Amino acid sequence: MASIREVAKVIHGQPARDGAGVKLTRMFSRDEAELLDPFLMLDHFGSDRPEDYIAGFPMHPHRGIETVTYMLDGYVDHKDSLGNHGTIGPGDVQWMTAGSGVLHEEMPQEAKGWMQGLQLWVNLPKANKMMPPRYREIKKEDIPVFDLGNGSNIKVIAGESQGLVGPVKDLVVDVKYLDMSLGPRTFLEHEMPAERNGFVMVYEGELIIGDKHPKTVPAGSVAVFGPGDMYRLGTGRRTAKFILASAKPLKEPIAWGGPIVMNTREELDLAFSELKAGAFIK
Structure with a gap:
């Protein structure tokens, strides 16, 4: 007999800033990592004030995760160390597998009206933490x-x-x-x-x-x-x-350091030492 799921927990988003000062709402993060495994973090950004978002997310690293950016309103320009570049708009999705490491930036275009979207972080299994990175852009019509x-x-x-x-x-x-x-x-x-x-x-x-x-x-x-x-x-x-x-x-165990999520502290320390030494991109 089917069993209907009830609500185990309601989480109210908390105001936060990220990137170069973008105002957003952090829906969940570290405190819910075990409860929501393999989902690590969800951010919701939404504003009709360009000063809240226009500074964007300049070039920054990721390793060991996937980031899923889903636009509801407005446009964001993207480019990364793989040579990918493009723009996602309302209804479009950017699904990036950071794997062994990628540097990327996401810069909102100034809009007359509402800018709104979501970014979800998905943890990668230990066996895939160091896989080759890849980028997929999915258009609304697809x-x-x-x-x-x-x-x-x-x-x-x-x-x-x-x-x-x-x-x-x-x-x-x-x-x-x-x-x-x-x-x-x-x-x-x-x-x-x-x-x-x-x-x-x-x-x-x-x-x-x-x-x-x-x-x-x-x-x-x-x-x-x-x-x-x-x-x-x-x-x-x-x-x-x-x-x-x-x-x-x-x-699996989680070792989390900002934009990099590995399984052990040693792996995390290695990632940051490689980033500092210019050896992050494989």
């Missing part, structure tokens, strides 16, 4: 959308849902990443295998999650799923927009 009716839909960025398969292939970690919209007074049930960890981040409206003990999760919050093999989502009078992500936990 992301399949399933229409649920009543103004509701599911955009399948990675993984599978409703028979649709996301465009991000050859995943190191089997991540399911969905952008979902549920119209007013709509309910949805879907499977999420018991061995997976998962969360929802609401960025517009509010979402009702659970069955016997439903919780209303407002915009600007993350809901962590408890045990079970199904989830139940619903709305009240307003449309809710949110991302939903899930994956099997790695259950």
Whole structure:
């Protein structure tokens, strides 16, 4: 018999600054690394004031993780040490596997209006920490959308849902990443295998999650799923927009130093010594 997942924890985002002073909301980070394994961090940036974001994220390193940048509004220019460069706009995704090491920058374009997006960090398994880095840019039109009716839909960025398969292939970690919209007074049930960890981040409206003990999760919050093999989502009078992500936990030790995440302190120290010596890029 199916078991509906209840909400194990609600996390309210905290104001933060990163890069060259970009104002953002840190939805979760180190404190939830074990609970949300393999997801390490989620940032939400959103502002209609260019001074909040225009300084961007100048060239900086990553090793041992994947970064997934999903734009909701506005445009960001990207370039990296692999020679990649491009621009992602509303509905586009940048999926970067840092692996053994990459230097990159992400610089928002000044916008008349709202600049909004999300960046998710996914931990890499020990066996893949030092894999060759790679970069994938996915355009909005390449992301399949399933229409649920009543103004509701599911955009399948990675993984599978409703028979649709996301465009991000050859995943190191089997991540399911969905952008979902549920119209007013709509309910949805879907499977999420018991061995997976998962969360929802609401960025517009509010979402009702659970069955016997439903919780209303407002915009600007993350809901962590408890045990079970199904989830139940619903709305009240307003449309809710949110991302939903899930994956099997790695259950490996984490040594975390800013933009570099390894398994041991020795590996972390080596990474920073290589960065200092100019030997970071393999």
